[in-house]
Amino acid sequence: MQQLKITAVLTIGMCLVYLLIYSTVSYTTLFRRPSILAAQISRHHNKTRGDIIVSVQKNKDSSVIQPGSKHSRQEANIINRNKTTPNKRNTERIKQMLKRVPYNAPEILIKSQERRFDASVGEDALGSTFPPRKPYKGDFQQVDVRIFIYSAIYQIANSSVRALILVPEPFKPVSFFCILKRSTSHLGHRIKGQFQHIPPSRWGVYKNRCGFVHCPVPPNSYPEFISVLTARMSSPLNVLAVNYPGPPYNRLTRCYPAVHGNFTDVNTLVTALETSRYFGTDKFLFYNYSIPEDINKVLLHYEREGIVEMRNWKLPFPPDQIHYWGQMASIHDCVFSQLGVAKYVLLADIDEIIVPKKNVSIADLADRLLNTRKPTSQQNVYGALMFQNAFFILYENETKYMFSEKKDAKKFKMNAFLHTNRSRLNPPNYRSKLLVKPEAVNLIHVHLMEEFLPGWEMYVVSPEVALMHHYREGKDNQSLNPWSQDFTFIKYSSSLIPKIKDRLISLQSELGIQI
Structure with missing residues (x-):
């Protein structure tokens, strides 16, 4: 009889232990899973650029939610429940972070913008109305070592932007890229530019000369700003207003x-x-x-x-x-x-x-x-x-x-x-x-x-x-x-x-x- 009592107590004890372990695991999973999801969302949010809003981990696949896209109610609930900006201070911090994005955008993201440039003439992108003429703006800004940009002029005849640059002499040709922007805080659209040398003066030998970078622009798209960089640069060092023609003539x-x-x-x-x-x-x-x-x-x-x-x-x-x-x-x-x-x-x-x-x-x-x-x-x-x-x-x-x-x-x-x-x-x-x-x-x-x-x-x-x-x-x-x-x-x-x-x-x- 004594042995039966001991066995019963041990059995009950083991059941209680198992029950306690199970409860602990369930509790941890219940409260830890949303925090993991929120962290995942936060990490993706830190990668947010331009029109990308948030990325949700779903069955090992990442789905990108963009403005105007349709989502299931469950996905919407997950996003609303796990926002990364629970208070105004964090919201302002993220806004400031996004404003700095165009100047620190990783090359991989810029290339992704380049790949979807042709399809971006809709929501994301550049202005679709011809901008009014503004006071002309030109100023020397750095492109790369010993390369400087002065002005950006929109060319109606061939729908492009002509950027005037100074380059060293002799100049070994490099690949130039243009980033077309609708605002200074817009990540913009990266396209390959075409370099054109301006002939030297014929009087003397100098350390510098000038040329153009021609940047094609899609029809009916009008960038407000432009940045120019060389292929080895991960982000541009300049941003110039695009000068448009207009009255008075x-x-x-x-x-x-x-x-x-x-x-x-x-x-x-x-x-x-x-x-x-x-x-x-x-x-x-x-x-x-x-x-x-x-x-x-x-x-x-x-x-x-x-x-x-x-x-x-x-x-x-x-x-x-x-x-x-x-x-x-x-x-x-x-x-x-x-x-x-x-x-x-x-x-x-x-x-x-x-x-x-x-x-x-x-x-x-x-x-x-x-x-x-x-x-x-x-x-x-x-x-x-x-x-x-x-x-x-x-x-x-x-x-x-x-x-x-x-x-x-x-x-x-x-x-x-x-x-x-x-x-x-x-x-x-x-x-x-x-x-x-x-x-x-x-x-x-x-x-x-x-x-x-x-x-x-x-x-x-x-x-x-x-x-x-x-x-x-x-x-x-x-x-x-x-x-x-x-x-x-x-x-x-x-x-x-x-x-x-x-x-x-x-x-x-x-x-x-x-x-």
């Missing part, structure tokens, strides 16, 4: 190369601006490397009137490492930024004046000459005008030719009216300057067209129609004999000198500058 925009500390002559600047305006220029674009104080005041005054636009041109390396403060880069940026903005673009320096012999308006002259049909063609094929160069020397004595406004010309240092001795004409393509249709240009050079787009040709303007006067302070070895007197510009003195005089007096009064 100009008939003629004039582009100047980078202005730097060597230029301080306010009178020459105002003479150049007012003369060019008289001859039909609507807008002037200046690239600001280091503009002296008084020159800056004058240009800002014109900018407030909508006549001048200044663009930041702070090179990312010393200016002697690239030709003439990056002139080849700035002229291409200027020309292509005027696509859909200006009918014509004139490229010339401050000391150069295009003087028409008959037509007062250079834009009218361009309308007439560029619409001339080539004898062998029934179509209009001319995409640019070339103006030949002649030097006018300023260090010689003033002209003896008398005209009614000569006294004011001397008083206000309007030197272009006071020097009429000019060199022999330089031939076409030699120190010439161009007026172009932006849509006709593929690559341009300082004095000639490097390459037209197919179907376009150059029209060389006869010196009997218009001539480019190049006013030089010092002797130039390219000034050719024989010399002769040219009084063409003086015939505009009665109209121009009073305008220049009034503007100089006004600037002196309003800005306190010396003239």
Whole structure:
């Protein structure tokens, strides 16, 4: 009997032990399983990029839940029960994390975006309406070691973005990729870019030169921002606003190369601006490397009137490492930024004046000459005008030719009216300057067209129609004999000198500058 009692007690004890173990396991599983699931969701949430919301572990398979997708009620309950943002503090933390995503996105995720780029033109993606024109934005930002990007311009004709970059010389070609974004916080869509070299200047050897990265964009998709990176980079170091064309439109925009500390002559600047305006220029674009104080005041005054636009041109390396403060880069940026903005673009320096012999308006002259049909063609094929160069020397004595406004010309240092001795004409393509249709240009050079787009040709303007006067302070070895007197510009003195005089007096009064 005693033995039976002991056996019964042991049996009951063992049952209680088993029951306790079973209860413990069930309790642990009951409360631990949701926490494991929440942790899994949290890990996937930390990988969230753009339109991916959360990933749920289900029968060893991961299902991705996207905006607008349909889910079972059970899945919805799991998501709602295991949110990773139980309070506002965590919600804000995750929002901040997602804002930083585009700059730290792993390569594998970017590649996944690349794979689905063509299908992303729906919900996720870029704006589907053409953006309004905004103030032009350009600034040097890093792409890779010794590679910098300046601007991004949307090209309507081929639905692409043209990014201007500076590269080292010599440059070993690398693969470029573009990330098109609808906002700065958007992960964007990665596509392969096409690199295009801009020819070097032909004057000297430099450590840097320029080129383009062309980024294709799907039809009816309009990125607001773009980043460019090389194949070895896991994430971009830059983000630029995409510049779009739009009104107001100009008939003629004039582009100047980078202005730097060597230029301080306010009178020459105002003479150049007012003369060019008289001859039909609507807008002037200046690239600001280091503009002296008084020159800056004058240009800002014109900018407030909508006549001048200044663009930041702070090179990312010393200016002697690239030709003439990056002139080849700035002229291409200027020309292509005027696509859909200006009918014509004139490229010339401050000391150069295009003087028409008959037509007062250079834009009218361009309308007439560029619409001339080539004898062998029934179509209009001319995409640019070339103006030949002649030097006018300023260090010689003033002209003896008398005209009614000569006294004011001397008083206000309007030197272009006071020097009429000019060199022999330089031939076409030699120190010439161009007026172009932006849509006709593929690559341009300082004095000639490097390459037209197919179907376009150059029209060389006869010196009997218009001539480019190049006013030089010092002797130039390219000034050719024989010399002769040219009084063409003086015939505009009665109209121009009073305008220049009034503007100089006004600037002196309003800005306190010396003239």
